[in-house]
Amino acid sequence: MSRSKKKRTGLMFVLERKPSKREFLEDPQSKESRKKKALADKKKPKSVYQKNLEQKKSSAQAGNLQQPVGGRLAAKIKKLNNQKSTAQ
Numbered sequence: 001m002s003r004s005k006k007k008r009t010g011l012m013f014v015l016e017r018k019p020s021k022r023e024f025l026e027d028p029q030s031k032e033s034r035k036k037k038a039l040a041d042k043k044k045p046k047s048v049y050q051k052n053l054e055q056k057k058s059s060a061q062a063g064n065l066q067q068p069v070g071g072r073l074a075a076k077i078k079k080l081n082n083q084k085s086t087a088q
Helices: 021-026 031-041 048-064 072-087
Strands: none
Touching: 021 031
């Protein structure tokens, strides 16, 4: 038995001219624009100065967020107990 030849389905259109590079970059779905965006979004290594700044900021924030001894819940309970004892 012989094989039947594949037939193209759907319409196929031919462009009059090839789209320019600018048109490719304007189209968000084109390969060129996705490649350009990926290169722009690619992570760049940070300098030693930037790393030190981030460490200083994070350590300063950690110092500001220190909880009282026993934690916040313990502070609430102590406050409520003080209110109860002063009310009696």
